[in-house]
Each structure stands twice: as C-alpha cells, then as structure tokens.
Amino acid sequence: MENWSLFSLCVLLGLTSRWAVSFHSYSGAGKPPMFGDYEAQRHWQEVTYNLPVHEWYFNTTNNDLNYWGLDYPPLTAYHSLVCAYVAKLLNPEWVELHASRGYESHSHKLFMRATVLFTDILIYIPAVLLYCFYFCDGSSKQKVATALCILLYPGLILIDYGHFQYNSVSLGLALWGILGLGLGWDLFGSLAFTLALNYKQMELYHSLPFFCYLLGKCIKQGLIGRGFFQLAKISLTVLVTFALCWMPFLSDPKQPLQVLHRLFPFGRGLFEDKVANTWCSLNVLIKIKTLLSRETQLFLSFALTLLFILPSSLKLLSKPNLWQFKLALVNSSLAFFLFSFQVHEKSILLAAFMLPLLVKDGLLLPYVVTSLAFLFLSLYLLSALERSTEEELRLGLYRKLTRHWLPKLNLSRIIKWKFWFSLVAMAALSFTSVWLEPPAKFPDLFPVLVSILSFLHFLGFIIYFNLVQLMEPQRKKSQKKTN
C-alpha cells in the first residue's frame, strides 16, 4: 500500500479516537461554583472578547482574577480572542460578560471540542507526520507505525479532548521547533519554539536544551566568523517574536510585570494537590511545606533543578547534535517536573499518573481504553520489549561497572520483568483507586500511592537518561541525521 494512504489512515484513526474521547465528560462538568479547566477556557474567551487588552491580566471589577484569571502568556489570550469571535457568531450567549459564567450546553461543548480539533489538525498532527517522515529510522512501514503510536498517545488525547486543554498547540509548536532545528532551519525552529513558549510557559521545561543546542552549534561554527552572525540572527528572531507577542503589553511598564506575576505564581506554594514530584513525595516523610519558609523552598527547588539540568545542558553545549538534543529535552523536562516550584500533575502528560484527575473528570472509560490500546499497540508494532538488550539500552558502560559486583545479572531480563511489574502495579493501583474505599485514617491514600509510585519511576528515568546522554557509547546505526 502506498505511503500516503497509510499515513492518512493513521491520521484518521488518531482523529477518530480524539473525537470519540471528546464525547465524554470534561473537567468540572456540572460542578458549580468553580467548575473546571473547561470553564476557565470559556471564561478567557469572555474576558478577551469583552475587555480591552490592558485589563486582561489585572484584577478589576469586570475581571475577577480569583475566578479563573488568565495565567498563560499572551498567545493563549489571542487564541481565546479568535475563538471568542467565532463563538459570538454562533451564539453570543456563550461569551456574554458576567452572564455566561458557568454556561454549559451541548452545542457549546461541541464548539469547544471543535476548537481543540481544529488547532490539533492545523498544528500538532502535521508536525508529528513530518517528524516521523524525516526523522524516524527504518522502513516506511516502521515510520507509519511510529506515527500511529504517537498519534494515539493517551496522555495528550485524554487531557486535550477529555479534561480540556490546548496542549496540542504548545506541544505542536515545540515539535515544529525541533523539526526546524533537525532540518537545519535554525531561524524557523527558534521562531516556532518562541511561539510555543509564548503560548504556555510550561515550555520553559524545554527551553534550556534549545538554548544550549543553538549556542553550542554557533560556537562550533566559530564565534568570530559565521557562528557569531548566526547567533545574532537567532537572537534577533527570538527578540522580535517576543516583542510582537507582547506588543500590546509594552506600553506601560506595569503590564509586563503583572503578566509575569500571573504566569509564575510564587505565592502559591511548593506544590498543590498530589503531584508525582520530589516535593510532594518528600512531604509524606518530612513536612517540608510547613517546615521551611517560602524563600527557602524557592531557593531549594531552584538549586536542585539547576543541579539536575546542568550536566545534561553542558554536555549538549559541548556536543550539539540531534541525538544529544533529544536526550537533553527529556532530561530537562524531567528535571523541571521533579524539582521545580508549583508543578501540576498535568505537566507530565503521562496518562497513568494522572489517574485521580481523570477519575474526577468522569473519564475512566476513555482512560482504560486508550491506555490499553496504546500499550498493546506499542508492544505489538514497535516491539518495545524485544529491544531491551544492553546495546539497545546503550548502557554498555554501566554493564562494565556492574560486572564486578553482579556478574550473573541478565540486564535485559531484569528490564522486562521490571516493566511488567510496573504495569501490574499501575493496573492494581488503578483498580483500587476506583473500586475500593481508602481507610478513614488516610483518606488520600490512593492518590498519594499513585504519585509516589510515579515519582520513583521518574527518578529512575532521569537517572537513566542522564547516564545515556553523558556516557554516550557508540551508536550502531549511522549518524546520518546529526547536524
């Protein structure tokens, strides 16, 4: 079968599962007075449409910041404005100032879901297709299989089409950035990533690798000649993009400060709810939230985040190629997730670890179906488990070290058994979270267990990926895609 038909089948399957998930409930459905993220997005359309720009991020009589005030950068606000114009055409009641609070109707839900689908088709899906086409190894069938697995990834589908968010826009733009860098179009890549950053500040997780990669590349080209010129062009692109996005807010010095204040709410504390990062897990043993002062918490999280991303970034700076870049992306985002301030569980976009959130939203069925489907599909199509020998895991050096102490260990078998053990643990926790009642003494037992289990996994991943990036044993396949 021809390539184009296989790719279009993948896209159609991805689109069908996305829209089918959207039939289910969304966050805060039918739960006054605050509702949930869905209501937040609707409220932003209302605010951006009805109020002038300089009032968007400020607390005024017309704009109560306590009721889902804007806390994403300006591009999200502009996106909401565009959606609001369309909403006004269809039904003005949806964006009526004040009167439309808590508005819920079937046609409105269809409209909101349609906006997510539209941006997905426009931004995220083409990026995934191009990525698989250009940057995946293997035959065209393997590329299609990879594309299918990425498109059916449960985390993104459940959060965007279930809980309701627009992660596909920021992730899609970031992916376009990676594509740009991979194809050697540095300016385009920086432009795309800057736009992603201006859409959701969470993309800061990925910013350091982008910076180090581009800087390293320029240094390699010689800081006196072409390298400097390239660096200047990239910086100019980034600055101009920022300026264009923030233009309405640059008239008054108070504006950018307020926006930044909304984007980075340091006043809200080290963490909220149950997040699978270090602080939440540590809190179970030592109550650091209450023990340390706000400033100490900030300093500690800053220091640890920096500690964990520094090795990976420096390595990337010294060896700016695509493989290092991808690894650095993973390491940087994991480090930020684990150690930074005020992280939300959605930031990880890994389905199983958002289970309590999904159950609260009434999304249990799509969670089970999409996770099972994804798991089965990845195992079947990508033969994930077959590739768990040491070579594939690139842990050759690690093996040398452990050979002295644990000579009889068969690493690949350990990995396989560990994989199945994790799966069983996740399934068991999912089951108990939904069907069993926690003991009265520990009402939050199951969410806490979920976050601790997840935290241990992430800790393991960050160590593993750092090892891989820093040791960098020889790759078997040719390095034809490196820059």
Place this chain on the structure above:
Amino acid sequence: MSATSHLLKVVIQTVMAAPMTNDQSWFYALALGVSFLKCLLINAYHSTDFEVHRNWLALTHSLPVSQWYYEATSEWTLDYPPLFAWFEYGLSHIACFFDKEMLVVPNLNYASPATVLFQRLSVIVADVVFFYAVKECCKCLREDKGKDLLGKPSFILTVLLLWNFGLLIVDHIHFQYNGFLFGVLLLSIARHCQNRHFEGAFLFSVLLNLKHIYLYIAPAYGIYLLRCFCFTQSNADGSLQWRSFSVVRLVILGTIVLSTFAVSFGPFIALGQLPQVLSRLFPFKRGLCHAYWAPNIWALYNIADKAFSILGVKFRLLDINKLPKASMTGGLVQEFQHSVLPSVSPLATLVCTLLSILPALFKIWHRPNGARGFLRCLVICALGSFMFGWHVHEKAIMMAILPLSLLAVDSRKDAGIFLMLSVTSHYSLFPLLFTTQELPIKIFLMLLFTIFSLASLKTLFRKGGALLNPLEVTYLLGLIPLELICEFVYPLTVWQKTFPFLPLMLTSVYCALGVTYAFIRLYISLLTCSDTTKKTKMQ
C-alpha cells in the same frame, strides 16, 4: 489449535517478548483494535433501537413466554423470531448485575449509564461470533505465500469485514446486533465453502429464526443446496445429472431445517399463538418507502413521478387540483400516492423482486459455479430484494455488501463492483446519524474505510489497469459536493424550513443510481461468467 489457546499463546509470547513466529497475530491485533474503538463509541448517540432492545430485555425477563408476542405496553413490540427473543432472555440474566431497573417493562426510555454500558458491551461481546466467522472465511481464500502482510487477501478481507463502516455505524452507534447476525451468516457461507453443508444449512436456519429479514436470501440457499448438494454429481459440462439425486441428503437437510424451526416456533405453536407471532413478524407496514427513501428502484420511481407531475403542471397537461395533496408539498409521507405513474402495491413489489432474482437462480441451477457462484447469487438475491422490496430499510444494503467483500478480494471485476457499491451504500447510511456530534466520526470513519478499500484493492489487483473507470470515479467523487451541500450548505439556506426533506431525497436518489448500476453490473458478471469450477480452490 483452538482460538482460546491461540490467543493465550499470543498473550504469553507478548509477555515474554518472543518474536512472533506465528503469522496469525495480526488478526487478533485488528480484532482488539476495532473492539477498543467500539468501546470509545459507547457514549455516542443511540437511536430508538436502543429502547427497542431494552424493552425486549425487559419483557423477556419479566413476562412468561406466553406473553412475549402479546405484550404491547411499549410501541416497540417484539418483531423478531423466537430465537432472538431467547437471546435477549439470556442477556437479561446478565443485565441484572448492571442495573435491575432496565428490566422493568413500564420503564420506557430508561437509559441510565449502567444500561447504556451493558447494552453497548453486549453488542461488542456478541461480535466475537463475527470475529470467528471472519477467521473461517479467510481460510476459504486463495493464499499467495510470500506476500507482505498488507497485500495479503486474507488481511484485506479481515479489515474490510472487521472494520466495515456500515457495521460500526449501525451496530455501535445507531445500535443493533447486526455483527452477531452477520457472523452467523458468514459462518454459514464459510461452512458451505468448506463443503460442510449440513452445518451451513443448520446455521442458516438458525439465522432465519434470529432475524427473518434473511428470507431475502433463502432462495439462493434453497436452489444451491438442492442443485449442488442433493444432486451429488454434475455432468462433465456442468449440467444437471438427474440420476445423482440423493434422497438421504434431502431428508437430512429437511430434518435440520424443520427441527430448528420446531425448536424456535414450537412453544408458540403449542400455545396456539402462531398467527399472532406471524402478524408481529410481518406487520403490514404502510408505505412503499420508509420516511427516508432507501436508495432503491422505488426512490427513482418516486422522483420520476414527482418530475413528471411538476412538468405536467408546468406544461398544463395536468390539473394541479386533481393531484394527490402529498405529492406537491414535497414532504415524505409514509403513504405515498403516485400522481402520474401507477401506484405500487405490496404484491407488485413481490412480483418485481421475484422477477429480478429468477434469472440468477436459474443460472446457478443450470450451471452452478460452486461456492463462488452461490455467493454471487446470494448477493444478487440480497440486492434484488433491496432494490424492489416493500418498505425497505437502507440498512438492508449491508446484506449485500458483506458477502460481496468475500468476492472482492478474489476477482478484480468484483473488486470494482464492490468499491462502487460499498462507497455509495455507506454514504447512503449517513442520514442514520443526523446529530452534529457524530458528524466528524462518520466522516472520519467513512474516509478511513474508503481509503483503505481503494488503496488495498488497487494494490492487490495492480496488474491489469484501474479498478474503476473514469465515469465511476466521477460519480464517487460527486459524493463529496453532495455531502457538503446536504450537511453544510443547505441547512444555512432559506429552503431548510420549507423543504426540509430535500437533502434526504437528493441523497437517496443519487445513491440509488449507484446501487442500480452495481446491481446491473453484478448481474452481467453472473450471467456471463464461465464455469471455472475446475480451476478454483473453492468448490
């Protein structure tokens, strides 16, 4: 190797990550994938058929057998044969564990989340029969060794059947149990292909007792079994050898059929309720056409009648006052009085149907072509009844498409006809899902199935030119503007209020052209096909 042990082996192999030496794993992957998709559609729109089946669960559970065909609290009375009622009875015992309230007969339109979950899951689980039948059908195909997976006829057939757009839309959104029923039909066909005729006949009589609409294709079965099974041998040129008649076989076949009917209708005959049961099974439905005209001959007949009456009034050949009221308002009423052309009675449709299938039956009596000829005749019987029947539902086209898929992966002419018929009839199912929420789903799934069938059949038959000639391609492409007009443009115009049925009429007339064309082509291919019994594996 039985299916369960096979599945277990696949699971264990996945666990141990051993390489898949067995090449049947793709079947289970496809089956699992489509089941996941069906699970995601649990929350989609469901039609009144959902309430129909809930009502049947309730009445078979709460009432004694003697009341089943008399119960009329709900308007959706039991109008399937007794074996289906027993199936619902069995399901109702599992329904107890989900929500007891659904089994209370007066709870009309009861649709709690547990009820929806149970009913949807019952359709998904009943599809296991369909999976098994598809697997058996794949065994009847000619296999080419060494082809890559996506080009194998059995892979293509599996996807065409398991992921069939019509079944997904009608069963898992609109809500019916067609997957299960078609599973029994395909299994019966597979058994005939494998020369296990007694099993095939038994399965078909069971099917007739599950849903009597399959009477449409009973003539094909009757003639085929009589000709190819009861007459054990043919002459060298394929003609009938009268002396080879086997009374034993005929008697056994008769016993199988009669005993199935006895088990099914027996209790009701004993209770003296047979007339009542028959009146429920064959209600005298008013109207030549359903509210939405099925894309058959009568749709074309209706539109011709309308055109003549409008032209007649325009050219003052007819007096507008003398014409029946309904024909000029443009509305679709059940009782359709034709104004210019003669009105059509149920008897007339029966005669037309019989006339349309007689040549095909005669052909397989005269020169049977083994199982393939039987299959072709079956498709023609299904299509003929669809084309000329009384009060036909557009869903009935599925009876022609699913068996035609079996032929499509075997011969390139049939592949062309299949593409024409399947795309047209799948499009004609669109009005079944009229909600805005389901619009993207039906478009995505339609594109999915169409792109797959086009691309895979084209690859399978790449030697020998294109499968569809330019005229056919133009016709199929014309479906795109038709869809845009009917679903997107027309609702925004001023005519939406005055002529709300115009899009439906356009759809059924346009599709009727395609279906008629496919019917004619299929007939021609049956009447002109040479006797290839010696060459084919299917015998």
